[in-house]
Amino acid sequence: MTIRTKLLLFIPLLVLLSNSVSFFLFQSGQGIRESYDVMMSRLLLYNQTVHTVEGTLETLNSYLVNPDTTRLRQVESALAALSQQQSKVAELYDGSRQRPALVEYVRMMETIREQGNASVQASGLSRQREALASYEDAERTGGFIQEQEQHLVDVELASYEPVYQLIQHEAHRMDRLAAAVFVVNTLLGLALAVWISRSVTVPVSHLVGVAAQIAKGNLNVEPESGTSKDELGILARAFRHMLSDLKTFIDKDKELLEKDKLVKELELKTLQSQINPHFLFNSLNVLSKLALLEGALKTSDLIVSMSRLFRYNLRKLDKPVTLRDELNHVQTYIAIQQTRFVDQVHVEISADESALGLPMPALTLQPLVENAYVHGISGMERDAHIRLDIAREPEHVTITITDNGQGMDEETRQSLLRLEEVSAKKESSGIGTRNVFKRMELFYGCPQPVTIESEPGKGTKITIRVPWRKEDLGDYVPIDDRR
Structure with missing residues (x-):
């Protein structure tokens, strides 16, 4: 009434x-x-x-x-x-x-x-x-x-x-x-x-008190549910809904700030891991040309791969890339590692071409593949296997990284899923697994996009399942050709 x-x-x-x-x-x-x-x-x-x-x-x-x-x-x-x-x-x-x-x-x-x-x-x-x-x-x-x-x-x-x-x-x-x-x-x-x-002044006084608390920065106040059918009940319900929306917007802003903070941390860690990267990149190009002139083709290819790796790392991390770019970056990294391990490690890559236009954060797959090398099969002298599968589903894209290495215990697995910090000696690339998982979660807006299956001595399987949105697709432009 x-x-x-x-x-x-x-x-x-x-x-x-x-x-x-x-x-x-x-x-x-x-x-x-x-x-x-x-x-x-x-x-x-x-x-x-x-x-x-x-x-x-x-x-x-x-x-x-x-x-x-x-x-x-x-x-x-x-x-x-x-x-x-x-x-x-x-x-x-x-x-x-x-x-x-x-x-x-x-x-x-x-x-x-x-x-x-x-x-x-x-x-x-x-x-x-x-x-x-x-x-x-x-x-x-x-x-x-x-x-x-x-x-x-x-x-x-x-x-x-x-x-x-x-x-x-x-x-x-x-x-x-x-x-x-x-x-x-x-x-x-x-x-x-x-x-x-x-019936008029009491609800108004309560709303005034709640508004005063919100003005002081206290968002934990709870306005009355507004069960009455009059104008003040409608106003109370609208006020409650606005407060809920305000909390949601603040949470989203916090997530964006946290995402920006992670990006800045990643940029800082990337820069800290390099000694004058631009000078090093230019020096690698010179070394590649010199090795080619001297007839050392494998050395030239290795230096070119290192140059591409550094060039990809020098790009801005707050800009999304495509899954195709990430796959190319992973292949460059694998080419470098295979020079080290030769036939000790067997790597397989299976990718659905229709899924490679998926947008994603930069430097996402390479740290996970690096963990497979460093923490998975590093102690194996032979029969080491690493597999990368990219599959397209009607509404999702599934990325799976599997190795048959030493695996991890349940405590370590749970700490990674809970996005807790891992020991510093386990982050050889300078870009932590925790940061990768957190960036994936913030970028796609879905909780727990990553699952980990692992047991000590039985290898590790990391599965990333992210939503597929047709409006996010665009014409593919190679990373080297972007301006």
Whole structure:
């Protein structure tokens, strides 16, 4: 649920709850107000009736003293108003607990109307004595009406006394309920505000703390998993993913730095193993030409091989080469070694031509073949065998270097696979086996591309299995022709 949805859902619910309670209070007070209005309307009707009777008697008296058309109309109007009051009082019969008193009250109003009409008729016939008698009877009836009105008021007040007490009780109850509703609404509002605030501020505060730790260089902090479905949960998950990516990028940068460091170390070791290599390379060319002029063909070939070997070692090691270049370099090295061992060592090379375009780090195969000579078959006087196989698979290229020499123990084998440093006296070429394996791993981006099978006295088999990527292939250009 998003934060916007929470606000649009819970705040209207709180308002609806408040309005519902307010409506309940209004409805509770409505019944009390209706009862009060009924009582007051009855009392006011009784009072208005008495005033109408008094006004009718005064108008009738004025007419009898000085009869004229205007006063006659006033009397008729007063009697008509009295008739309307009579009808209103008669409507109070239904549901009234003092119906007999009301019936008597209505009859007296009817009587005073009749007496008033009789007095007017007698006055119109010039029967003044009869008109005066009817007026006196009307006055006595008016007195009875006043007494009856007071009685009705007393009865109404007595009958509505419990209602009045109920009204007071309900008023006190409404006051307490209103106070309770105010407290509950306040607490609910505070709880809702705290809940929404915590659902927003707590994750934000945590993210701010994590960001502060990352700014200090501490990448081991773990942001919350962000299980909520709102915007802050999405932000927390994105932040966690960004931190993971940052760690991955830093690890890759470390690998690149380590690779560059290895390359620099290799260059340094290569330079340390040479005495002014450019001067030596040029001197070898001179010696090769001199041996050729003197007719020493084998010596000339050996010097040419040495020259090629040094020339290959002088190239920049941070640039990749092809497997074909490495194979040519290995063949040059083997030609030099065979001059030393003659028929003591038998070397076989089997290479799939379609695999020779594979890019790889420079100076990779020659150190492994050199280890086969130096640490494998160096103590054998005859029947020494070294084999180099290069095979192409659908998605991989497999390079295998095998010798039937003295082999190695399990501890040495495991130390090489774990890329641990080997004794310095075992690195005759100055380019350690550990560096070769590590460079292969960094170059191809795959862990453990090398496997070693070896036992003491049973020879050694080193297998390198690297991925084949078609986009890495290009037209072959011999190393000697590159600029």
